[in-house]
Amino acid sequence: xxRVLVVDVGGTKLATGVVDHxxxxxxxxxxxxxxxxxxxxxxxxxxxxxxxxxxxxGRPAVEAIGVGCGGPMQWPEGRVTPLTMTGFRDFPLRDxxxxxxGAEVRLHNDAICVAIAEHWQGAGQEHANMLGMVVSTGVGGxxxxxxxxxxxxxxxxxHIGHVVVEPDGPQCRCGGRGCLEAVAxxxxxxxxxxxxxxxDGEPTAAAVTASARTGNKIAVAALTxxxxxxxxxxxxxxxxxxxxxxxxxxxxxxxxxxxFGPLAxxxxxxxxxxxxxxPRAIPAALGQQAGLIGAAALVLRGDRYWHA
Amino acid sequence: xxRVLVVDVGGTKLATGVVDHxxxxxxxxxxxxxxxxxxxxxxxxxxxxxxxxxxxxGRPAVEAIGVGCGGPMQWPEGRVTPLTMTGFRDFPLRDxxxxxxGAEVRLHNDAICVAIAEHWQGAGQEHANMLGMVVSTGVGGxxxxxxxxxxxxxxxxxHIGHVVVEPDGPQCRCGGRGCLEAVAxxxxxxxxxxxxxxxDGEPTAAAVTASARTGNKIAVAALTxxxxxxxxxxxxxxxxxxxxxxxxxxxxxxxxxxxFGPLAxxxxxxxxxxxxxxPRAIPAALGQQAGLIGAAALVLRGDRYWHA
Numbered sequence: 001x002x003r004v005l006v007v008d009v010g011g012t013k014l015a016t017g018v019v020d021h022x023x024x025x026x027x028x029x030x031x032x033x034x035x036x037x038x039x040x041x042x043x044x045x046x047x048x049x050x051x052x053x054x055x056x057x058g059r060p061a062v063e064a065i066g067v068g069c070g071g072p073m074q075w076p077e078g079r080v081t082p083l084t085m086t087g088f089r090d091f092p093l094r095d096x097x098x099x100x101x102g103a104e105v106r107l108h109n110d111a112i113c114v115a116i117a118e119h120w121q122g123a124g125q126e127h128a129n130m131l132g133m134v135v136s137t138g139v140g141g142x143x144x145x146x147x148x149x150x151x152x153x154x155x156x157x158x159h160i161g162h163v164v165v166e167p168d169g170p171q172c173r174c175g176g177r178g179c180l181e182a183v184a185x186x187x188x189x190x191x192x193x194x195x196x197x198x199x200d201g202e203p204t205a206a207a208v209t210a211s212a213r214t215g216n217k218i219a220v221a222a223l224t225x226x227x228x229x230x231x232x233x234x235x236x237x238x239x240x241x242x243x244x245x246x247x248x249x250x251x252x253x254x255x256x257x258x259x260f261g262p263l264a265x266x267x268x269x270x271x272x273x274x275x276x277x278x279p280r281a282i283p284a285a286l287g288q289q290a291g292l293i294g295a296a297a298l299v300l301r302g303d304r305y306w307h308a
Numbered sequence: 309x310x311r312v313l314v315v316d317v318g319g320t321k322l323a324t325g326v327v328d329h330x331x332x333x334x335x336x337x338x339x340x341x342x343x344x345x346x347x348x349x350x351x352x353x354x355x356x357x358x359x360x361x362x363x364x365x366g367r368p369a370v371e372a373i374g375v376g377c378g379g380p381m382q383w384p385e386g387r388v389t390p391l392t393m394t395g396f397r398d399f400p401l402r403d404x405x406x407x408x409x410g411a412e413v414r415l416h417n418d419a420i421c422v423a424i425a426e427h428w429q430g431a432g433q434e435h436a437n438m439l440g441m442v443v444s445t446g447v448g449g450x451x452x453x454x455x456x457x458x459x460x461x462x463x464x465x466x467h468i469g470h471v472v473v474e475p476d477g478p479q480c481r482c483g484g485r486g487c488l489e490a491v492a493x494x495x496x497x498x499x500x501x502x503x504x505x506x507x508d509g510e511p512t513a514a515a516v517t518a519s520a521r522t523g524n525k526i527a528v529a530a531l532t533x534x535x536x537x538x539x540x541x542x543x544x545x546x547x548x549x550x551x552x553x554x555x556x557x558x559x560x561x562x563x564x565x566x567x568f569g570p571l572a573x574x575x576x577x578x579x580x581x582x583x584x585x586x587p588r589a590i591p592a593a594l595g596q597q598a599g600l601i602g603a604a605a606l607v608l609r610g611d612r613y614w615h616a
Contacts, residue, residue, distance in 0.1 A: 164540055165472075273484065
């Protein structure tokens with residue numbers, strides 16, 4: 001039986017799996033990304049994870065490989081330079097996988113894979129025009145428009161993290177200013193809280209969220225600021241693209257109402273044009289498997305999601 | 309010989325024409341929109357204009373009809389309620405034209421028609437991912453993505469006028485706040501100038517532009533503010549959609565460097581992400597015929613521009 005091998009390469013973990021033709025994960029493995037590892041160290045860890053996933057699926061023949069990876073990247077060539085990893089710098093991930101496993105490789109941005117997964121199997125099914133976004137260490141996304149993935153000119157379509165939400169706001173690591181990512185990514189939320197006197201735990205978004213749940217006012221304010229920034233960016237995005245739905249995943253989305261409440265308030269203030277008025281942001285449905293499922297869709301539903 | 313009838317319905321003028329299969333206008337007529345006319349008065353003026361255009365083309369058989377009209381509208385049903393006209397309120401423009409001329413009617417937003425025209429015959433040829441926008445009494449646009457028109461869920465895709473550029477900015481007539489349209493549309497530019505003490509002519513964007521050309525500092529500042537707002541909205545839009553090109557038309561675009569200079573400055577400040585860095589906003593090429601040419605494309609290039 002031939003199977004699809006799927007890979008999700010991130011700064012924290014390397015997820016690997018094997019998927020059947022219905023898009024169900026039949027094996028899955030996770031291993032930490034070697035911190036500060038060089039390219040070959042990361043590659044070795046990745047191959048180790050792939051072998052474990054293949055073992056778990058009974059060593060099927062690999063028919064094709066779907067990959068999600070942190071950006072930026074050369075697309076569709078699959079040379080990757082993830083912001084969140086120091087090891088891969090212009091690393092030919094597509095070609096290395098193709099050489100080793102002798103199968104076609106389709107590789108896309110990891111946030112795009114999450115968006116694809118939500119459209120294919122998650123909260124966005126039946127919606128022809130939707131944004132899937134991830135609010136985590138970075139803020140990214142992918143767009144399904146007219147029922148198919150929008151790649152953009154260089155494979156970066158859907159990157160909502162660099163929509164401007166505060167014209168005079170903080171510098172963004174992209175070189176711009178006031179980007180959504182500069183305000184709402186996890187480390188920015190934690191840094192803002194610390195700057196405003198918060199000292200209720202480790203300076204991480206997860207700790208700020210936990211603190212906010214206990215009623216800590218600074219922590220609540222930090223999440224409110226991030227939620228409002230997301231809501232404002234979504235008002236712009238829904239008005240521009242006339243979307244039916246936005247699915248939001250990633251670690252910060254776990255804050256629930258602490259994030260989604262202020263998000264909805266800012267959205268209501270700014271989304272005035274008639275077709276955008278009704279709120280339409282919901283939590284993503286697929287959780288941490290979304291990246292692998294989206295990678296599978298690049299192969300199994302190429303008609304909708306792969307136009308390279 | 310069968311021909312395509314084309315119509316462009318705006319608050320100021322009703323443009324009509326006849327187009328051959330190559331997309332060339334072989335006759336064209338313009339008549340003012342009856343001010344404060346009721347629906348039937350506008351309809352009569354429109355039919356008069358159509359008859360003149362048909363006369364000018366030698367009374368060909370009407371094969372199909374392409375229409376651009378100010379929004380909002382029910383799309384693709386073609387019931388129109390243009391913001392800039394009091395006469396048409398939920399007016400069944402598509403059905404009325406179809407009944408009278410016995411031909412299929414394809415109707416879309418007028419700014420979308422301008423974007424289509426620029427992609428088909430204008431400044432955006434050869435670009436698969438582009439925005440065509442109009443900065444005039446309103447601010448609108450249309451998106452070509454992956455080589456085809458992006459309609460959106462309700463036919464409003466590309467409406468860049470409601471991207472937020474000043475989170476604490478002026479109320480927009482859409483009900484939102486800080487929208488690009490609220491800052492950069494012609495009447496807003498003129499009103500801002502007057503509020504800041506400008507008195508060098510009639511309170512219109514055209515007069516402010518003329519005054520700015522003579523060096524009037526308030527007029528220059530008014531156009532600078534509008535240009536920066538457009539640049540900021542474009543930084544968000546290009547980052548979100550990974551576009552190759554933006555074509556800008558409409559009356560205010562005639563201000564040239566007075567608008568495009570500040571636009572480029574704000575774009576450079578905010579478009580930091582690598583694929584968006586190079587500037588890519590240029591003036592539209594087709595001028596006042598763009599609306600009619602785009603309406604023709606709805607019929608003649610339906611494969612790319614008509615998915616209703």
